[in-house]
Amino acid sequence: MPIVGSVSLSLAFGFSILTLIVISLYLRTNDTRLMETGRRMSLIVSGLSLVATFVLLFELVTSNFDIDYVAHYTSFETPLLYKLSALWAGQAGSLLFWLAILSFYTIIVVLRYRFQHHSLMPWVIIILTTIQVFFLLLTVFVANPFGPTKADFVVQNGMGLNPLLQNVTMAIHPPTLYLGYVGFAIPFAFALASLITRDVNPMWIRSIRKWTLITWGWLTIGIILGGWWAYQELGWGGYWAWDPVENASFMPWLTGTALLHSIIIQEKKNMLRVWNMTLVIITFTLSIFGTFLTRSGVMSSVHSFAQSAIGPLFLYFIALILIVSFGLLFSRLSILKSEKRIESFTSRESGFLFNNVIFIVMCFTVFWGTIFPVLSEAVRGTKITVGAPFFNQVNIPIGLVLLFLTGVGPLLAWRKTSKTGFIRNFSIPLLAMVIALIVFMVIGYRGYTIVSFSLAAFVLSAITVEFARGISVRIRKQKENVFQALMAMVARNKGRYGGYVVHLGIVFMFIGFTGHAFDQEKEFGIKVGESEHIAGYDFELMSVQEEERPNHYAWIADIRVTDLEGEFVTRLVPEKRIYFYRDPNPNRQQPHSELSIYETVMKDIYSIFNGIESENQTAYFKIMVNPLVWWVWFGGYFMVFGTIIALWPNRKKVA
Amino acid sequence: MILEFFLISVMFIASALYAVYPLFQPAQALSSDVEIQETLHLKKRVFYQEIKELDIDYELGNISQEDYTIARDELKRSVSIVIKDIKQLNK
Incomplete structure (x- = not known):
């Protein structure tokens, strides 16, 4: 069966070249039969790419260890879900997965816009096919996922999937992230x-706004799931470490968010056309750059990048995208310039523009911090690591300005906010902010913590006031009850109120981020029956049990948690696991800590089983008490919910 | 191996036939009117949406009476031009 996958990819590559030729011929001759053929060929390229992907999935599930990729990332013991998720565990598989998602999107675009955008569609297909050609080139000639196992003996069992990736969240996180990345194409x-x-x-702008929102929604889910996975699985107590892989997804998210705001101005006012083009180009380039960062080996070492065949090809492709896109943009500057100007500093347009600038500044700092180690190694020969302190120091104040703008935006009117409107709109949120500031100062909070909580109060009240005012107008004019008024108001302008719900999610997330300032942790070793004290809780080790499972060996601790009054709070059951424990080679045995977390709205109790000393029966743990983390995930739900509201289709009018 | 060869052959032949089929059909003229009409209808929808949003902003007190009147008149003028163009195209 692998031959079917391999040939499908080769056929797809051949058809993709034919697609480009046939549509180019259509553009010269205007013969619609050629366009239809090109359109069909594009569907064939995508279909064959999907066939290849399904073949690889089949090989992974059936454990065909004759294929090098399957032998590398699965074993007989790997559970079915993780055999499927092994598709994106390695380089060759993940490149095929990228291609599969692009093909899925291409099919939708080709079918959806069959009778629309007549002048644009030939070029849209050409551009999407060119991107497919690049990924087909990689999967056919450079990193073929169907390559045979490089061994002169029969492979009895595969190496299995990295234990860190054997997590349900990790099975969902990459597809959502890829749906986001690739969608920007x-x-x-x-x-x-x-x-x-x-x-x-304005027609295509409306089409891409919806696509951008869908893509942005997937990327948001992907990033949040990534944070959730890191928190649940990695065992360092946090959800965001500013590592290059995280930054790779965060950068297109930042520019994509800027685009979502500025594209509204183009749609409504036909302004910022050059700026929006720039944002679209940068966002897509960053998506490719993200794949380059994670797949080229450049982050581990410049030398491994130079030796990898993938890295330089990605770099050439990025250079090609930038040269062609910006070359075109400069050549079209005269037709893109808008005659309109922003009328007032106190308008929603200027608020959006200002938030765009802040998003770009933040993206640049993340970009610089991410590539600086690579540049330092390439130029000076020594790698200078840029850690979380740099990113936090630079991005916390920028993030707080963004939080402030999240509240300011909805309070500004299009064109110009009148003086009376300004006073009326800002008075309640500002009052809420000042009250919060005083209350938190009295409690004893200082620094960014107090700023963050006060700004959260400002934004929350600004959005609440917007909803309340809209509802009260409807109650007065339409004689509806509160619920009816809310539903009708949201239905009347889903984009606007969906956006406000997303903003609410951002506020909740910032509340969660701020809780990080109050984290407490302790590492200790105890025997069964002993207890330790941290952050107002007692942790008593009740037992440590051993269990042999299909793909690992586990020590399971049972910790009883009580508060200062001795009241029972929860039981924690962290595990220490050894994967591949049957492997005769001890170097192949992989230890892994499975965490146990007690989550509440106010704080999480986070336990990590570090290890066990058999001789003196001592078990070692790390316990962390992390306040307000729950709000990060709660905010994430709001962001997704808000996106769904904004995307919800309008009811078709019945004639 | 025979099954695989058969599958690949079917895949290739089916794809090729599906792709070249339109080339043996009569060519159809592409009407640019359709796209112009689509654009005009979309413009109309955008202007109506803007009027709706302007009304919301006014109802919420985000915009003064004077600005509201000017902006609404401007939008109504734009919408009537688009409707006129649509009617002309339909004639």
């Missing part, structure tokens, strides 16, 4: 097509 294709055809009418 669609706005990019439309933007470039509009530049090529000099089409600046």
